[in-house]
Amino acid sequence: xxxxxxxxTVYTENQIxxxxxxxxxFSKRKINIESLNTSPTEVESVxxxxxxxxxxxxxxxxxxxxxxxxxEVLKAYYNTEDEIVWQELALYKVSTDAIAxxxxxxxxxxxxxxxxxxxxxxxxxxxTTGHREETDRLVKALEPYGLIEFVRSARVAxxxxxxxxxxxxxxxxxxxxxxxxxxxxxxxxKEEVFSL
Amino acid sequence: xxxxxxxxxxxxxxxxxxxxxxxxxxxxALLAEKVDTVFGYxxxxxxxxxxxxxxxNEKIKHxxxxxxxxxxxxxxxxxxxxxxxxxxxxTSGPGATNLVTGLxxxxxxxxxxxxxxxxxxxxxxxxxxxxETDVINITTPITKWNYQITDATEIPSVxxxxxxxxxSGRPGPVLIDITKNAQLQKFEFPGYEKCRHxxxxxxxxxxxxxxxxxxxxxxNEAKKPFVIFGxxxxxxxxxxxxxxxxxxxxxxxxxTVMGISALPSDHPLGVGMLGMHGNYAPNVLxxxxxxxxxxxxxxxxxxxxxxxxxxxxxxxxxxxxxxAEIDKNVKSTVPVWGDCKETLPLLTESVEEKSHxxxxxxxxxxxxxxxxxxxxxxxxxxxxxxxxxxxxxxLNELTGGxxxxxxxxxxxxxxxxxxxxFNHSKSNITSGGLGTMGFGLPAAIGAKYGAPHREVILVxxxxxxxxxxxxxxxxxxxxxxxxxxxxxxxxxxxxxxxQQLFLDKRYSFVDIESPDFVQVAxxxxxxxxxxxxxxxxxEAIREMLNHKGSYLLEVAVGKENNVFPMVPQGCSxxxxxxx
Numbered sequence: 001x002x003x004x005x006x007x008x009t010v011y012t013e014n015q016i017x018x019x020x021x022x023x024x025x026f027s028k029r030k031i032n033i034e035s036l037n038t039s040p041t042e043v044e045s046v047x048x049x050x051x052x053x054x055x056x057x058x059x060x061x062x063x064x065x066x067x068x069x070x071x072e073v074l075k076a077y078y079n080t081e082d083e084i085v086w087q088e089l090a091l092y093k094v095s096t097d098a099i100a101x102x103x104x105x106x107x108x109x110x111x112x113x114x115x116x117x118x119x120x121x122x123x124x125x126x127x128t129t130g131h132r133e134e135t136d137r138l139v140k141a142l143e144p145y146g147l148i149e150f151v152r153s154a155r156v157a158x159x160x161x162x163x164x165x166x167x168x169x170x171x172x173x174x175x176x177x178x179x180x181x182x183x184x185x186x187x188x189x190k191e192e193v194f195s196l
Numbered sequence: 197x198x199x200x201x202x203x204x205x206x207x208x209x210x211x212x213x214x215x216x217x218x219x220x221x222x223x224x225a226l227l228a229e230k231v232d233t234v235f236g237y238x239x240x241x242x243x244x245x246x247x248x249x250x251x252x253n254e255k256i257k258h259x260x261x262x263x264x265x266x267x268x269x270x271x272x273x274x275x276x277x278x279x280x281x282x283x284x285x286x287t288s289g290p291g292a293t294n295l296v297t298g299l300x301x302x303x304x305x306x307x308x309x310x311x312x313x314x315x316x317x318x319x320x321x322x323x324x325x326x327x328e329t330d331v332i333n334i335t336t337p338i339t340k341w342n343y344q345i346t347d348a349t350e351i352p353s354v355x356x357x358x359x360x361x362x363x364s365g366r367p368g369p370v371l372i373d374i375t376k377n378a379q380l381q382k383f384e385f386p387g388y389e390k391c392r393h394x395x396x397x398x399x400x401x402x403x404x405x406x407x408x409x410x411x412x413x414x415x416n417e418a419k420k421p422f423v424i425f426g427x428x429x430x431x432x433x434x435x436x437x438x439x440x441x442x443x444x445x446x447x448x449x450x451x452t453v454m455g456i457s458a459l460p461s462d463h464p465l466g467v468g469m470l471g472m473h474g475n476y477a478p479n480v481l482x483x484x485x486x487x488x489x490x491x492x493x494x495x496x497x498x499x500x501x502x503x504x505x506x507x508x509x510x511x512x513x514x515x516x517x518x519x520a521e522i523d524k525n526v527k528s529t530v531p532v533w534g535d536c537k538e539t540l541p542l543l544t545e546s547v548e549e550k551s552h553x554x555x556x557x558x559x560x561x562x563x564x565x566x567x568x569x570x571x572x573x574x575x576x577x578x579x580x581x582x583x584x585x586x587x588x589x590x591l592n593e594l595t596g597g598x599x600x601x602x603x604x605x606x607x608x609x610x611x612x613x614x615x616x617x618f619n620h621s622k623s624n625i626t627s628g629g630l631g632t633m634g635f636g637l638p639a640a641i642g643a644k645y646g647a648p649h650r651e652v653i654l655v656x657x658x659x660x661x662x663x664x665x666x667x668x669x670x671x672x673x674x675x676x677x678x679x680x681x682x683x684x685x686x687x688x689x690x691x692x693x694x695q696q697l698f699l700d701k702r703y704s705f706v707d708i709e710s711p712d713f714v715q716v717a718x719x720x721x722x723x724x725x726x727x728x729x730x731x732x733x734x735e736a737i738r739e740m741l742n743h744k745g746s747y748l749l750e751v752a753v754g755k756e757n758n759v760f761p762m763v764p765q766g767c768s769x770x771x772x773x774x775x
Contacts, residue, residue, distance in 0.1 A: 013396050017332060017342075024337050065520040071341045071361055074396045169395075 001056040010049040011074040037154035086157035090135035092126045093149040112138045216385040218348030218378045219248035225355035228388040233257045235267040239287025242314030244379035262666035266638035268298025272307045273642030276625045284311040289327030300338040304629030308367035318346040318375040340368030348381035360391035365399025366518040401533035411513045411530045412546035421447045422485035427454035428492010435621045437540040446551035450478035454628040457618035467559045471499045472763045473610040477562035483770040489513045495525040505768035569774040570760045581754040584611040584683045592617040599651040604636030604660030607689035610759045612655045634663030640678045658684040658710045668720040680748040693758045717748040724748035
């Protein structure tokens with residue numbers, strides 16, 4: 001089987017230690033995490049991990065089940081690029097003189113839709129968001145003009161078919177609820193929560 | 197005396213006064229979970245819990261072990277013999293790290309254990325305080341769940357979760373680390389409520405009727421169906437359901453090491469043990485059956501041998517409670533998710549009554565070959581040198597197959613698993629997945645507490661027993677009635693066997709010297725005897741069994757005997773060697 005880039009989306013409880021619990025499932029199998037992002041979700045107390053790895057589907061699907069097996073994980077999905085909407089953010093630090101002197105730099109920045117987020121005497125920081133190829137291309141383009149520093153964020157991704165998770169969450173909460181189950185305030189308001 | 201009286205009155209108060217310390221809340225939780233026995237070892241960071249335990253002495257039995265590894269193996273033995281959750285107390289730092297082997301063992305063998313470890317004061321966390329260890333991160337990969345409590349108010353709900361997680365679904369070890377300040381902290385005790393549901397945790401997958409029907413269809417059409425089963429049958433308390441299933445369908449069934457005793461050894465459909473040192477017929481015929489029905493087992497590599505040559509011809513039906521096990525090693529044709537306690541009766545209902553006499557005969561024919569080549573020479577040897585097998589055979593005859601047999605790890609373990617007879621479930625306690633040498637002695641102690649009315653016999657090797665031999669002290673102090681049978685071949689036998697067969701007899705550091713075990717036992721106040729002659733063997737075993745209280749019997753067996761049959765590593769199960 002061929003290795004491909006997969007984006008994992010993992011919904012978890014917001015609990016200390018869960019990042020470690022997930023991360024060691026990768027390192028145990030000697031799999032390199034290429035990008036990792038954690039963030040809150042639209043549902044209170046539920047967190048979302050976006051993890052990018054390059055592996056065969058067989059490995060990724062088994063890994064997903066191992067992740068889902070963890071007590072504090074609600075659901076884990078794996079998707080190829082075409083099944084998700086995703087973005088990465090990049091920051092570029094360039095010498096202010098270079099931009100002021102060279103018209104070409106300015107044109108480049110316009111072309112890539114870069115936005116200035118900080119302007120100082122000696123340097124300026126630009127920002128772009130997009131797919132990896134796009135942010136990479138600007139790096140290449142800026143290199144001849146003295147790119148001082150470059151940083152790219154982890155991938156954030158939204159599933160094209162994410163209503164599934166919401167249905168599942170409802171299911172988990174309704175299945176033999178104990179006395180202490182806290183009802184999710186978003187239950188039954190699917191449209192408000194997961195509209196893309 | 198005064199102090200005790202004062203404490204007694206304090207304990208009375210707590211019932212009326214809802215303000216309790218974290219430590220008392222821990223013990224209240226144990227009582228609510230009906231914990232009767234705790235295995236542990238005190239130390240600085242767990243002292244408040246032990247102080248509270250002083251007042252609960254009559255309600256909760258505490259067994260002081262000699263090393264924390266002993267406490268967790270004992271808790272495992274307790275859990276395996278009783279079907280309940282084993283509980284461990286240990287202190288921070290070295291106390292907690294000594295639990296690591298046992299946690300890994302319990303994790304891979306799905307044993308429900310709750311470990312409570314002390315931790316330094318919360319304000320000292322991360323300062324490299326005395327006996328501080330990051331036990332949560334150390335144990336994350338080898339616990340089903342773990343959690344650090346720094347505030348006493350969390351204790352009731354976290355412990356409720358701990359017991360629920362350890363026991364439900366596929367069981368496993370849980371570790372709760374409690375900082376010393378939380379143990380000392382007083383708080384309004386809200387009462388203990390058992391946990392029944394955790395939003396993000398699904399202990400049992402939903403049983404899907406369509407898969408049951410698909411599986412039933414495959415089974416009904418099968419000409420040469422074959423059932424292989426593991427500990428899932430025991431953990432699911434589904435022994436009866438399992439029997440009903442194979443008896444209705446007439447399918448031959450073979451067990452894994454962990455599945456031993458789920459089906460009585462003399463059941464007519466039982467065709468023996470799978471795996472590297474399992475029986476000949478079930479290994480060979482795995483590669484001949486047309487439908488392979490795996491129940492509560494996880495296709496360990498010791499069972500499958502070379503995977504790409506494992507049951508390629510067969511359609512595989514896999515019944516498992518853990519979705520992550522399905523398709524992990526062997527691709528299933530029909531996955532039957534769920535607790536086999538629920539899925540087996542559904543399946544039994546949907547299958548036709550049948551018998552597979554001709555197919556069963558094939559097993560018997562191969563069995564006869566194995567009898568001739570391996571079993572007969574092992575159980576009724578011609579030479580004067582004693583074999584491990586004949587010792588186990590005598591044990592069967594004298595116990596009638598009604599005892600709990602605990603084994604350590606190595607050749608004796610494989611011989612015990614191959615030849616010991618069992619009439620009752622939960623009777624074979626051994627370290628299957630992790631292969632932990634030193635597991636046996638403490639596990640036998642725990643098994644006796646888990647099943648006090650049953651006879652517990654430890655079968656150990658001369659190597660493994662020395663890894664946790666200090667637990668003889670636990671037996672001494674608590675007068676634990678455990679029979680210890682050491683099969684001494686003066687070698688680390690299993691490694692030696694491999695060195696003989698695959699490494700040109702280069703016996704690299706397998707020649708192990710042992711103390712005089714009988715003298716050691718004597719030092720601990722345990723009676724014992726050593727034998728090396730066939731004519732004294734039966735009487736010696738009888739003496740051991742009839743002895744009131746613990747007893748150690750050392751039997752000198754052949755130095756260079758091998759365990760056969762054997763599936764050499766990297767070979768297919770059908771390439772199993774008889775010699």
